[in-house]
Amino acid sequence: MSQHWDSLYSQTQDLYGISPNHFIQQIADQIPIVGKTLAIAEGEGRNILYLADKARRQNDSFSAEIWDYSKVALQHLSAKAQDAGFDFTLRNIDLSDVEWSKERYQNVMCVYGHFDENTQFKVLTGIRQSLTDNGWFIGELYSKEQIHYRTGGPKDTNYLYDPMLILSVFKNDHLHHFYVGEQERYEEERSKMSTRFNNKVALVTGAGSGIGRSTALLLAKQGAKVVVSDINLDAAEKVVAEIMAAGGHAVANKTDTSRPEEMKQAVDFAVESFGALHLAFNNAGILGEVNPIAELSIEGWRRVIDINLNAVFYGLHYQIPAMLKSGGGAIVNTASILGLVGTKNISGYVAAKHGVTGLTKTASLEYADQGIRINSVHPGYIQTPLIGEFEESELVKLHPVGRLGKPEEVAQVVAFLLSDEASFVTGSQYTVDGSYTSQ
Ligand SMILES: NC(=O)c1ccc[n+]([C@@H]2O[C@H](COP(=O)([O-])OP(=O)(O)OC[C@H]3O[C@@H](n4cnc5c(N)ncnc54)[C@H](O)[C@@H]3O)[C@@H](O)[C@H]2O)c1
Structure with missing residues (x-):
C-alpha cells in the first residue's frame, strides 16, 4: 500500500493542491494552534504548513511531528518545510502497526485518515492516549452516513467511520464540531x-x-x-x-x-x-x-x-x-x-x-x-x-x-x-x- 502512495507522490508533489483543507482553515480560527502538534497521514503537508505559518504569523510557539507511510511524500514535505523555514520532525510510520509512545501532544490532526476498521480503532485510541489534558483532536473523517448524504469521501464503507466508534473513544471529551452528513452542516x-x-x-x-x-x-x-x-x-x-x-x-x-x-x-x-x-x-x-x-x-x-x-x-x-x-x-x-x-x-x-x-x-x-x-x-x-x-x-x-x-x-x-x-x-x-x- 505504501508503494501505491509512493508512486502517486513520485508523479506529483501536491496530490490535493497546495491550499489547506477547508475544514482545517475553519477550525484553525476557533481553537489555539500552539504547542506540539502531531499530524498523521499528512505526508503532503499542506495542512501542517498552513497551521505552522498561521502560528508563526501570530507569534505562537508551535512545533510539529508528522507521520506518513509514504517515504516519497515525506521527502517532498521535508523540502517544502525547509523552504518555508520550518523544522518539522518527520517519521515514516505505518499506522496499522505503530506502537503509540508516551509522548503527549497538544493537538493531533488527522485529515481524511481512512483506514480499515482495525486500524481506525487503533488510530483513534492512540490519539486519545496521546493528547495532553487540554489537547485537541482535529479530525475530518467521513462517516458511514455520508453514503446516505452522497457527499465526498471513500465509497467503500469498510474505510468509513461508524460515528459510534468516535463517540465511544472520545466519550469523556468535549466535542466541539461533530457533523454527521455534510448536507445538514450548513x-x-x-x-x-x-x-x-x-x-x-x-x-x-x-x-x-x-x-x-x-x-x-x-x-x-x-x-x-x-x-x-x-x-x-x-x-x-x-x-x-x-x-x-x-x-x-x-x-x-x-x-x-x-x-x-x-x-x-x-x-x-x-x-x-x-x-x-x-x-x-x-x-x-x-x-x-x-x-x-x-x-x-x-x-x-x-x-x-x-x-x-x-x-x-x-x-x-x-x-x-x-x-x-x-x-x-x-x-x-x-x-x-x-x-x-x-x-x-x-x-x-x-x-x-x-x-x-x-x-x-x-x-x-x-x-x-x-x-x-x-x-x-x-x-x-x-x-x-x-x-x-x-x-x-x-x-x-x-x-x-x-x-x-x-x-x-x-x-x-x-x-x-x-x-x-x-x-x-x-x-x-x-x-x-x-x-x-x-x-
Ligand atoms: N477599479 C477600476 O476602476 C476598474 C475598472 C475596470 C476594470 N477593472 C478591473 O477589475 C478587476 C479588479 O480590480 P479592482 O479594481 O477590484 O482592483 P483591486 O486592486 O481592488 O483588486 C485586485 C485584486 O487582484 C489581486 N491580484 C493582483 N494580481 C494578482 C495575481 N497575479 N493573481 C491573483 N490575484 C491577483 C490583488 O491582490 C487584489 O486583491 C481588474 O481586472 C481590473 O483591471 C477595475
Whole structure:
C-alpha cells in the first residue's frame, strides 16, 4: 500500500493542491494552534504548513511531528518545510502497526485518515492516549452516513467511520464540531441566505479586494459556495471570515493567476473542496506601469499582459473542463471600458483588456452549445485600490453620471450574468460605466 502512495507522490508533489483543507482553515480560527502538534497521514503537508505559518504569523510557539507511510511524500514535505523555514520532525510510520509512545501532544490532526476498521480503532485510541489534558483532536473523517448524504469521501464503507466508534473513544471529551452528513452542516445558516446560487460552486480570482471581494460576498450571500482566490492569502482569508460570519460558505485559496500551474491548482482545489465547479469570475488584475509607449518598459508590458490577459486564458483553459464535468456553468471575465475604447499611457492595460473582450467572444462561441455561457464585464472607473495613482476628481469628469462606480455595483451585474436569469446571455460585453462609453 505504501508503494501505491509512493508512486502517486513520485508523479506529483501536491496530490490535493497546495491550499489547506477547508475544514482545517475553519477550525484553525476557533481553537489555539500552539504547542506540539502531531499530524498523521499528512505526508503532503499542506495542512501542517498552513497551521505552522498561521502560528508563526501570530507569534505562537508551535512545533510539529508528522507521520506518513509514504517515504516519497515525506521527502517532498521535508523540502517544502525547509523552504518555508520550518523544522518539522518527520517519521515514516505505518499506522496499522505503530506502537503509540508516551509522548503527549497538544493537538493531533488527522485529515481524511481512512483506514480499515482495525486500524481506525487503533488510530483513534492512540490519539486519545496521546493528547495532553487540554489537547485537541482535529479530525475530518467521513462517516458511514455520508453514503446516505452522497457527499465526498471513500465509497467503500469498510474505510468509513461508524460515528459510534468516535463517540465511544472520545466519550469523556468535549466535542466541539461533530457533523454527521455534510448536507445538514450548513442548514441553519443557509436558511437565512438567498437561494439564487444554491448548490453552485463559484471560483472568484482577485477576490481579496475591490470588485472581486464584493462579488465573492454577493455570490455567497446568494447561496454559492465560494473559493475566494487571491495572490494575497491574508486578504482572501479576511473575505472568507466575512462570508462565514454572515452564515455563508467559503474557503480561501492563494493563487497567482499569471502562473498556469497555480490557476490549475485553484480549479482542482474548488472541485476538491466542494465537489464541482459551476461558476467562475476571472477578475484578478493590475493597472500596471503608467507611461507612453516609447517609455513603457518591456517588463512592464509583459507583466500587465501576463496578469490581465494570459491569466484569463489560463482560467478558461482549466475551468471549462471542470464545468463540463459538473454539468455546465457560467463564466464572467473582467475586462474594462478600456477593453472597448482606448486611453493614453496604459497601452499594456488597454491591449490586455481588448484581448479579454476578444477571448471572451471566442470562448462563448466554442462552448455555447455545451452548456457554458461566457461573458465579459466592462467597468468604468470604480472606487478600489487599483485606481490609487489617479486624481479622483479628474476621473469623475469622465463619467456622465458625475461620480465613480462602486465595486458592489459591478458585483450585481456579474451575479446576474452568472445566474440562470441570464440564460440566453453569452458572448456579451456588459458595461457598468455610468455612460462613459456612450460618449
Ligand atoms: N477599479 C477600476 O476602476 C476598474 C475598472 C475596470 C476594470 N477593472 C478591473 O477589475 C478587476 C479588479 O480590480 P479592482 O479594481 O477590484 O482592483 P483591486 O486592486 O481592488 O483588486 C485586485 C485584486 O487582484 C489581486 N491580484 C493582483 N494580481 C494578482 C495575481 N497575479 N493573481 C491573483 N490575484 C491577483 C490583488 O491582490 C487584489 O486583491 C481588474 O481586472 C481590473 O483591471 C477595475
